[in-house]
Amino acid sequence: MINVAIVDDHELFREGLVLVLDQIDEINIVKDYCSGNEFLSDLDNLNIDIVLMDIKMEGLNGIETTQKAKAIKPDLKVIAVTMFVEDSYYMQMIQAGAHGFVLKKAGKYELGQAIMEVYKGGNYFSQEILQKMALSAIGGTNSKENQLSNREIEVLQLICKGLSTKEIAESLFLSQKTVEVHRSNILRKSEQKNIAQLVIWAVKNNYTSI
Amino acid sequence: MINVAIVDDHELFREGLVLVLDQIDEINIVKDYCSGNEFLSDLDNLNIDIVLMDIKMEGLNGIETTQKAKAIKPDLKVIAVTMFVEDSYYMQMIQAGAHGFVLKKAGKYELGQAIMEVYKGGNYFSQEILQKMALSAIGGTNSKENQLSNREIEVLQLICKGLSTKEIAESLFLSQKTVEVHRSNILRKSEQKNIAQLVIWAVKNNYTSI
DNA sequence: ATTGCAATAGGGGAAAACCCTTAGTAATGT
DNA sequence: ACATTACTAAGGGTTTTCCCCTATTGCAAT
Numbered sequence: 463m464i465n466v467a468i469v470d471d472h473e474l475f476r477e478g479l480v481l482v483l484d485q486i487d488e489i490n491i492v493k494d495y496c497s498g499n500e501f502l503s504d505l506d507n508l509n510i511d512i513v514l515m516d517i518k519m520e521g522l523n524g525i526e527t528t529q530k531a532k533a534i535k536p537d538l539k540v541i542a543v544t545m546f547v548e549d550s551y552y553m554q555m556i557q558a559g560a561h562g563f564v565l566k567k568a569g570k571y572e573l574g575q576a577i578m579e580v581y582k583g584g585n586y587f588s589q590e591i592l593q594k595m596a597l598s599a600i601g602g603t604n605s606k607e608n609q610l611s612n613r614e615i616e617v618l619q620l621i622c623k624g625l626s627t628k629e630i631a632e633s634l635f636l637s638q639k640t641v642e643v644h645r646s647n648i649l650r651k652s653e654q655k656n657i658a659q660l661v662i663w664a665v666k667n668n669y670t671s672i
Numbered sequence: 673m674i675n676v677a678i679v680d681d682h683e684l685f686r687e688g689l690v691l692v693l694d695q696i697d698e699i700n701i702v703k704d705y706c707s708g709n710e711f712l713s714d715l716d717n718l719n720i721d722i723v724l725m726d727i728k729m730e731g732l733n734g735i736e737t738t739q740k741a742k743a744i745k746p747d748l749k750v751i752a753v754t755m756f757v758e759d760s761y762y763m764q765m766i767q768a769g770a771h772g773f774v775l776k777k778a779g780k781y782e783l784g785q786a787i788m789e790v791y792k793g794g795n796y797f798s799q800e801i802l803q804k805m806a807l808s809a810i811g812g813t814n815s816k817e818n819q820l821s822n823r824e825i826e827v828l829q830l831i832c833k834g835l836s837t838k839e840i841a842e843s844l845f846l847s848q849k850t851v852e853v854h855r856s857n858i859l860r861k862s863e864q865k866n867i868a869q870l871v872i873w874a875v876k877n878n879y880t881s882i
Numbered sequence: 883a884t885t886g887c888a889a890t891a892g893g894g895g896a897a898a899a900c901c902c903t904t905a906g907t908a909a910t911g912t
Numbered sequence: 913a914c915a916t917t918a919c920t921a922a923g924g925g926t927t928t929t930c931c932c933c934t935a936t937t938g939c940a941a942t
Contacts, residue, residue, distance in 0.1 A: 471777060472776045472777045473777055473778060473779040473780075474685075474688075474689065474692065474753075474776050474777070474778055474779065474780065474783060475684075475685050475688060475776060477688065477692050477779065477780050478684070478685060478687065478688015478689050478690075478691060478692050479684065479688050480688075481688060481691035481692060481695075482684065482687050482688050482691060485691075543684075545682075546882070566682045566684050566685060567681060567682045567683055567684070568683060568684055569683040569684065569687065570683075570684065570687050573684060611917090611918060611919080612918090613918070613919065613920095614918095621868055622868055622872065623868075623869075624864070624865060624866055624868045624869030624872075625868075626866065626897090626898065626899090627898070627899070628897095628898080636919090636920075636921090637920080637921055637922080638921095639920085639921050639922055639923090640919075640920055640921055640922095642899080642900080642901090642921095643919085643920080643921080644919090645899080645900080646899090646900065646901065646902095649900085654834065655834060656834055656836065656867075656899085656900085656928090657866075657867050657868050657871075657899080658831055658832055658833070658834045658835075658867050658868075658870075658871050659833075659834030660868075661867075661868050661871040661872060662832065662834075662871060662875075662882055665872075665875065665882055666882055672756070672872055672875055672876055821887090821888060821889085822888090823888075823889065824888095836927090836928070836929090837928070837929075838927095838928085846889090846890075846891090847890075847891055847892080848891095849890085849891050849892055849893090850889070850890055850891060850892095852891095852929080852930080852931095853889085853890080853891080854889085855929080855930080856929090856930065856931070859930080866898090866929085866930085867929080883942105884941105884942090885940100885941085885942085886939100886940085886941085886942105887938100887939090887940090887941105888937100888938090888939085888940105889936100889937080889938085889939100890935095890936080890937075890938100891934100891935080891936085892933100892934080892935085893932100893933080893934085894931100894932085894933085895930100895931085895932085896929105896930085896931080896932100897928100897929080897930075897931095898927100898928080898929065898930085899926100899927080899928065899929075900925100900926080900927070900928080901924105901925080901926080901927095902923100902924085902925080902926100903922100903923080903924090903925105904921100904922085904923090905920095905921085905922085906919105906920080906921085907918100907919085907920075908917100908918085908919085908920100909916100909917085909918080909919100910915100910916080910917080910918100911914100911915085911916080911917100912913105912914085912915085912916100
């Protein structure tokens with residue numbers, strides 16, 4: 463019996479997921495949570511093998527929740543359940559310690575397969591994710607060089623809220639020039655050519671929520 | 673017994689929804705579809721009271737699917753099931769003939785309630801939607817004045833793809849000045865102050881998909 | 883018929899974004 | 913100790929966005 467917990471802030475999806483997985487004999491849904499914080503505060507008393515984790519969530523997101531959960535229970539296995547497939551996005555989640563990655567448009571058989579595979583000590587990644595990984599391996603446009611720094615992420619989030627360079631500078635107590643540098647480093651690293659593309663990219667890569 | 677169909681391209685969510693609703697005695701899930709086209713081509717042979725319709729879908733979206741479905745079966749009742757709450761978005765769906773509007777973060781009880789209400793001939797709108805409607809009624813910032821024209825929608829979609837004014841002008845065979853006029857009319861009507869905010873607004877209002 | 887609006891397009895100008903260079907400081911890792 | 917990197921900031925420049933203004937054409941509604 464595989465003991466599984468679910469963390470997802472979309473109630474309808476979460477309720478459905480519980481029922482879907484209850485149909486699989488080998489899987490036992492222990493509990494489901496609507497937020498990362500709720501899950502973390504329960505983690506000590508929780509006897510689970512695997513947690514299915516949504517990435518985009520209000521409050522603590524899936525990446526942060528995974529990092530904190532792994533700090534408490536290093537053996538916990540995390541499968542990310544997500545809407546989009548984008549670069550730094552899944553890389554962050556893998557770095558945080560996720561063993562699997564399933565898209566929400568996948569079916570129950572695929573999710574079941576992912577849970578089995580991860581339970582046995584393996585990894586599972588959706589076809590779409592594997593393609594992305596393969597492409598970034600070929601292009602070499604991945605990993606560290608293109609990772610945003612903390613400050614850059616902060617600036618990116620303000621850009622996505624619609625703040626101008628001047629406003630960002632004021633709100634972070636920086637000079638406009640510094641913010642300009644961050645902006646252009648963000649554009650370079652994300653390989654986007656303007657703010658419109660950057661905002662879409664940021665949403666897809668989970669730097670901001672909509 | 674209320675006969676219900678589901679149209680949603682996220683398989684896991686759809687499968688979950690089927691199981692959630694099967695728990696409610698009064699509801700019978702007749703069939704579920706992963707696309708608008710699939711649903712429409714089956715509609716003639718389908719004996720259902722209500723269809724739960726996702727708005728954001730690959731191919732035919734929920735609004736288009738609803739319009740076409742109502743043309744075939746005017747008595748069909750549609751409940752939109754969606755992620756976001758934004759202005760023109762739900763207005764379009766209501767104009768297309770939807771009787772209800774439920775957020776994906778709602779729970780099964782709320783969804784059940786919505787189905788019952790719409791089946792009895794009423795309407796059901798999530799609290800969040802009602803708030804939006806009330807606000808736009810007070811502010812008067814709704815309806816026609818702020819509705820984007822076809823050309824504006826076309827320009828908006830190109831903006832969201834990251835094209836500059838110059839590139840948009842070239843691709844639509846217009847002068848840059850004309851595109852500039854469209855841009856600022858779009859910003860004025862959407863009440864957003866720059867491209868970053870506009871892109872987020874466009875995604876929320878279903879003018880573009882991410 | 884006239885009013886209204888969408889769509890077209892121009893002039894002109896202020897502000898913001900974008901791109902290049904250089905450069906110092908502080909923290910981190912080998 | 914030394915290299916690397918994040919963060920800071922400036923000078924100086926081009927391009928783009930954004931905001932006024934005016935103006936014509938053509939379609940549609942009353």
